[in-house]
Every structure is written in C-alpha cells, then in structure tokens.
Amino acid sequence: MTRAVVLDGRTALGVAAVAVATAAGLWVSGRSMPLGVGILIGVPVLVWLTAAAVQRPVLAVSAVALIPMTGNVEVPLSTHLSKLLIAAAVVVVAAARLRGRGQALGWSPIAVVLAALGVSALLSTLTSFDVSSSLRQDANYLIGLALVVAIVMATAGADDLLVLAVSVCLGGAVLCASALTSVSDLRANYDATLVVNRPKGIFTQPNQLGMAAAMVLCFGIGISVLTARQRRLILTTLTGAAAALGLAALVLSLSRGAWFGAGLGLIVLAVLLPEARRPLMVTVTLGFAAVVSFVATQPHMSTRNIVTERLASIVSWRSNPYDERPALWGEAIDQLVGHPVLGTGPDAFPAAANRGATITPARGWSHAHNLFLGLGAEQGVLGLTLLAAVVGVGAWEALRNRRLPEPSAGPGVARVAPGRALTTRSVSASATAAMAAVLGQGVVDYPLRNPVLQVMTWLIIGLLAACARVRSARPDGDPTVGWAK
Known part of the structure; x- marks a missing residue:
C-alpha cells in the first residue's frame, strides 16, 4: 500500500x-x-x-559531473549556473539521507582540512584589499566543501564510486572534445615560447584547457583500467575515449605547464595503481602516435612542427619578452612578506598590486601564475600551511587506499570485499593522479579561478574523500542502496 x-x-x-x-x-x-x-x-x-x-543520491552529484560546462553560464547575483546545480545536488543528497539512503558523513580528514582552509579564507577576508572579491572566493570555498561532503554522503559503496567516476570522465570528455573543433593555424614566436591561435575550447585561455585535459587524461586512464579489469566493455570504451580526448586536447593546448602536470599525474597513477602500468605505457604510446599523426596531416605548415618546437622551448634559454611570470612571482613574494600571516585577502592579489601594497608596479595582473605563491600572497602563511595539510592528508589517504588487498588475496587476509577493494583503490589512485596534475601545473600557472575547473577539482577531491570513507565504512562487504539492489 x-x-x-x-x-x-x-x-x-x-x-x-x-x-x-x-x-x-x-x-x-x-x-x-x-x-x-x-x-x-x-x-x-x-x-x-x-x-x-x-x-540513489549519487545520481545528484553525477549530474553535476556530467555537465561541468555550466560553470561558464552566468546567472543573476554574479554567480554561475554550476553553483546553483551544486546547491541543488546538496539539498537532494540531504533529503536522501533523511530517507536513510547513502551513508553518514562520519569522520573525513579531507573534509576537515578543507573546512580549515575555508576558515583561513574567512580570516584573511577581514584584512582583504578587496572585500567583495574575497567574499565571492569564500563562497566558492563553501560551495566546494558542500559538494565534497555531499559526494562522501552520496557514495555508499563501490558501485556508487564507479557511477560518479564514469560521470566525471564523460563530463571531462565533452570539455576536451569542444577544443578539437577550434584548432586553427598556430604561429610560434621566440622559439615557440609564445604561440598564438592556441585552441581553448569553452575556456577563456589555453592553459585552462590544458589543466582540464591533464585531469581527464590521468583520471580517464585509471578508470578505464578499472572497468577493463571488471570486464565492463561499454564503460571501458567510454572512459578510454575520454582519456584519448584528454590526451589530444592536452597536446593541442600547447600548455607546457599542463604537460608537466600530466607527466607528474601519470607517474603518481603508476605508483598508486600497479595494474595501470602496462596499459599506461601502451595507451600513452598509441595516443601520442595518433596525435602526432593528426598534427602531421594538418594543411598548415606552421602547425606540423609546433608541438616539437613547444617541447624544445621548455629547455630553451631564449625567453619570451611578453612573459611576466618572474615579475608576478616577485609581486606575490612581496605581498606575502608584507602580510605574512593572513595575506592580502582571497582573490585580492590584483587589488593589492593596484593599490600599491608592494613596491612592484601594478600592470593589470589577475593572478600570480603560481598556485602556491598566489595562495600565500592572498591567505598568508596560515593558508599555505593548510594547503600543505590538504595535500598531505590527501596523499596519506591515497597511500592507505593503495594498501587495500588485491582481489586474489587469500582467505582471512581481506577485511574489504574484493570488488570494493579494486574499485576503491582504482578510483582513489585516479583521483590522486588528477590532483597531482593540478599541483604540477600550479608550479607555473594558476587557472583554478575558472569556475569550470573549480567544479572539476572539487569533484575529484570529493571522490578521493569518498574512497577513504567507503574503505572504512563497512568492512563486512559492499552495501547496495535503493533500487540498485
């Protein structure tokens, strides 16, 4: 009845x-x-x-993952549609929890250190050079934290982890595919240290596309290895295609920072997921061969050698006279030294420079072109310390997930169901690799102000936190929820 x-x-x-x-x-x-x-x-x-x-609350956060491009859609009140979708997903997950679906938040070290980083941002806002911009960044922290918490609560088992992971791959594939339609005649200057007409897809500049592509590549390879071992042919095809699109977009973005980040991410993936080492070598080799073949068949002569020239420019001693990174790094260091504890305020780097907070002349800069220096300038030593805590806790959780037993472990060895152990290890390794790509590129760039990249980053962090929670939630087996039974 x-x-x-x-x-x-x-x-x-x-x-x-x-x-x-x-x-x-x-x-x-x-x-x-x-x-x-x-x-x-x-x-x-x-x-x-x-x-x-x-x-089944994981469907709510999966919907957010499938359409990350909504971060580019502006709505009233100076926000983006993705923020409203995240808020709606959080409400749905909370309603599901009231009905007993999903799982309790429990103890989540990643969520705790993220909350501490958000509190640090609020404290830095008190001394901000641009309070309105800082408050918007504080709201971004809060929305991101809410999404991470919702993901942890929505993923009650390995099946949920896989659903969300595949959704992230598919959403990222759409972002990368959009860039392949905008490849034009590339022109290199100063030994390819400056290239014009680089594709950017739905993003505002090519380095943002590079970061998205690096994340999709690292994450997609890991998930495709997982689905292949589970003999899920359709999912393997979809996630493998996402990784291939990520590789193509990564190469064509000509973002040297993203290339470095992707390399770091793939190394992390190979360390954390031994099953991925051989497929990783084969995939990268075939993928690069396909991309090089594509580039070589372009009708524009200037496009054929641009990739190799760009690679050579990494070690080239000739600099681009329009590259202002050294001055930006100096500005960030000056702001950090001048305001060491709390910084100049979240997202207040340009305002601090324009108001003469330091001795470096203001030149309309929007960020410090370095994730760590930029955060240090804006949130001081406190913010840098908490960022290090976030990275450290995430790495520690990833290593703990890596030690989950192999599916072939003998009787009495595993405390986690074999299927859940493989899924948890694989998703955790893939998420960690994607975040390593972000941190690697962050050494020379800071594209995380883009709302689409913010959504992708929070989704990846949420998956890593969810893996840790699934690992410790119910050691007696893999729970199923709702109509997944």
Whole structure:
C-alpha cells in the first residue's frame, strides 16, 4: 500500500511537472524558441532525476559531473549556473539521507582540512584589499566543501564510486572534445615560447584547457583500467575515449605547464595503481602516435612542427619578452612578506598590486601564475600551511587506499570485499593522479579561478574523500542502496 502511494505521488508529480513545463515552454517559445524547447524538455528531466536521486543520491552529484560546462553560464547575483546545480545536488543528497539512503558523513580528514582552509579564507577576508572579491572566493570555498561532503554522503559503496567516476570522465570528455573543433593555424614566436591561435575550447585561455585535459587524461586512464579489469566493455570504451580526448586536447593546448602536470599525474597513477602500468605505457604510446599523426596531416605548415618546437622551448634559454611570470612571482613574494600571516585577502592579489601594497608596479595582473605563491600572497602563511595539510592528508589517504588487498588475496587476509577493494583503490589512485596534475601545473600557472575547473577539482577531491570513507565504512562487504539492489 505504501509503495502504491509513493508511486502515485511520483506519477502525480511527473504529470504536474510536464504540465507546467508545457505551459512555460509554449509561453517562452513565443519569445525564444530554443529556450522554450529547453524548458519543455529540461524541467521534466530534472524532476525525474531529482526523484531518482532521492532514492540513489549519487545520481545528484553525477549530474553535476556530467555537465561541468555550466560553470561558464552566468546567472543573476554574479554567480554561475554550476553553483546553483551544486546547491541543488546538496539539498537532494540531504533529503536522501533523511530517507536513510547513502551513508553518514562520519569522520573525513579531507573534509576537515578543507573546512580549515575555508576558515583561513574567512580570516584573511577581514584584512582583504578587496572585500567583495574575497567574499565571492569564500563562497566558492563553501560551495566546494558542500559538494565534497555531499559526494562522501552520496557514495555508499563501490558501485556508487564507479557511477560518479564514469560521470566525471564523460563530463571531462565533452570539455576536451569542444577544443578539437577550434584548432586553427598556430604561429610560434621566440622559439615557440609564445604561440598564438592556441585552441581553448569553452575556456577563456589555453592553459585552462590544458589543466582540464591533464585531469581527464590521468583520471580517464585509471578508470578505464578499472572497468577493463571488471570486464565492463561499454564503460571501458567510454572512459578510454575520454582519456584519448584528454590526451589530444592536452597536446593541442600547447600548455607546457599542463604537460608537466600530466607527466607528474601519470607517474603518481603508476605508483598508486600497479595494474595501470602496462596499459599506461601502451595507451600513452598509441595516443601520442595518433596525435602526432593528426598534427602531421594538418594543411598548415606552421602547425606540423609546433608541438616539437613547444617541447624544445621548455629547455630553451631564449625567453619570451611578453612573459611576466618572474615579475608576478616577485609581486606575490612581496605581498606575502608584507602580510605574512593572513595575506592580502582571497582573490585580492590584483587589488593589492593596484593599490600599491608592494613596491612592484601594478600592470593589470589577475593572478600570480603560481598556485602556491598566489595562495600565500592572498591567505598568508596560515593558508599555505593548510594547503600543505590538504595535500598531505590527501596523499596519506591515497597511500592507505593503495594498501587495500588485491582481489586474489587469500582467505582471512581481506577485511574489504574484493570488488570494493579494486574499485576503491582504482578510483582513489585516479583521483590522486588528477590532483597531482593540478599541483604540477600550479608550479607555473594558476587557472583554478575558472569556475569550470573549480567544479572539476572539487569533484575529484570529493571522490578521493569518498574512497577513504567507503574503505572504512563497512568492512563486512559492499552495501547496495535503493533500487540498485
């Protein structure tokens, strides 16, 4: 009887949603046909997804992962659509928890240190040179932390981890595919230290595309290895294609920092996931061969040698006269020395420079081109210490996940179900590799101000935190939830 009432309620809700969407779609279509069609289709889909996500909350955060490009869509109140979607996903996960779905947050060291980093940002805001920008960055910390917590609560087992991991791969594949349609005639100057017409996809500049591609490459390879070992052919094809698109976009972005980050990430993946070493070598070799073949067949002569020239420029002694990184790093150091404890305020680096906080002249800079110096300038030694804590705790959790027993471990050895151990180890290693790529590129760049990259980064951090929680939640087996039974 109760089940019939629930089904009747869902049916009535669905009918009402279709009716409202039809009326709104017809009314809006008179002004904008695409928007009207979007409402007509989108509203019922969102209602159905919400109802399903209450039963299996991982679907809510997976929806966020599938459409990270919403970070580029601006909405009123100076925010982006992705922030609203994250807030909606958090609400759905909370509602699901009230119905007993998912899992309790429990003790999550990663969430704790992230919360501490957010508190550090709030303290730095008290002395900020640009309070409004700092408050927006504080809100980003809060939204990101909420997404991480929601992911931990929504992933009750290995199946949920896999669903979200595949969703991250597919969302990242779309981002990388968008860049392959915007390849134009590249022109190199100063021994390829300066290249114009680099593709950027939906991003505002090529280095942002490079970071996204590096994350998708590292994460996609790890997940494709997992699904291949589980003999899930369709998922292996999808995640493998995502990794291939990530590799293509990474090479074509010509972002040397992203190349370095991807190399670091792949090394981390090989260390944390031994199963990935042979597939990693084969995939990278074949992938680079395919990309080089693609580049070599371009009709523009200037494109054929641009990749090798860009690689050579990494060790070239000839500098780009337009590269202001040394001055930006000096500015960041000056701000850190002048405001060592709390910094000049989150996202207040340009305001501090423009207001003459240091001796370096202001030149319209937006960030320090270095993740660590930039955070140090804006949040001081306290922020840098907590960033180190985040990295350290994440690395420690990744190493603990790596020690989960192999599926072939003998009786009495494993405290975690074999299937769950493999999934947890693989997703953890893939997420750690993706974050290593971010940190590696962060040595020479700071593209994390982009809202799309922020969403991707929080998703990856959330998956790493979820792996640690799944590992310790129920040692007697892999739970299933809702209609996944």
